[in-house]
Amino acid sequence: MAFKKSKKHRGTGMATNKKKLLIVESMAPQGWALFRERSDVEAIEFSNAISKADFNAMLRQHAPVNGVALGGTAFGPDEIESSGEMMVVARIGVGYDAVDVSALSDKKIPLMTTGIANSPSVAECALFMMLALAKRAAELDELVKSGNWNTRLKKIPYDLLGKTALVVGFGRIGSRLVKRLVAMEMKVLVYDPFKTADEVRVAGAEYVTDLDAAIARSDFVSVHCPKSPATVNMFDAARLAHMKPAAFLINTARGGIVNEAALHDALVKGKIAGAGIDVFEKEPPPNDNPLFKLQNVITAPHVAGVTREALDRMGLQAAKNILSALDGSPIRENVINQDVLA
Secondary structure (H helix, E strand, O other), X not given: OOOOOOOEEEOOOOOOOOEEEEEEOOOOHHXXXXXXXXXXXXXXXXXXXXXXXXXXXXXXXXXOEEEEEEOOOOEOHHHHHHHEEEEEEEEOOOOOOOEOHHHHHHOOXXXXXXXXXXXXXXXXXXXXXXXXXXXXXXXXXXXXXXXXXXXXXXXXXXOOOXXXXXXXXXXXXXXXXXXXXXXXXXXXXXXXXXXXXXXXXXXXXXXXXXXXXXXXXXXXXXXXXXXXXXXXXXXXXXXXXXXXXXXXXXEOOOOOOEOXXXXXXXXXXXXXXXXXXXXXXXXXXXXXXXXXXXXXXXXXXXXXXXXXXXXXXXXXXXXXXXXXXHOOOOOHHHEOOHHHHO
């Protein structure tokens, strides 16, 4: 087996019948500190790069395991069985694509995420990508460093002031981005069929119900909806065709919501001006991804919500989530499968 040698982080004092936890190595020190304060838990570290087979072997080795804190590790029926006595599955983050929620619900196991812990970071990244594209940051940086100063007027940047931005999804992240865009003196549109017009208006934005019509009005489109069967390929060739040739698309949500082949085609044919992409259909993406060859695309390795501060907030919240479930009172607003609370 190739899994990382575990480190045990025991609580203080002596106690019998300790609850055993497997915690991914990216857990922040603040989270580990909470576990050390508890004499009734034993927390064991594992590598975020662990394979499915090795993770299941580790679960069986330490069974019964009562809780896990996951990074990108998959969790489903096999892992439930291997753990023996799982009571809570926590994500150090807000996404849960790799977790089989229905399998957890069948066993009355709560899946918990970190709520608003990383939403400011993702909102800032989306704004950063808008600014970087509009101000042509990468192009102008290369121009200076390559000694082409005198060609600078061929790459004039744009202002955000007075431009129209469409935010797709008005949840924890989208609502924070709206505040930032309003502060930039932009006209902000919001598309989210699960929110009310009044909620959006209070934030200083315009509520829209026709996504394609809103796209046609927008200079920037920023995606902040969950990935689901309804949103996979939400931005396909037909939808991208509604964008202005001078408009930019930002995706810091999930890979697969934007069809990459359609996006590449729109970019090379000048149907849209540029894109900022933090998430990909396959992660990590292959090195020959054609989007990487385009100057009007900026990318990041799915780290919009991974800042120093966000990691601390998420680690602390994930630890609180686990302990609340072990204590029989899971923090309700952070439980994804609310049916298990009944």
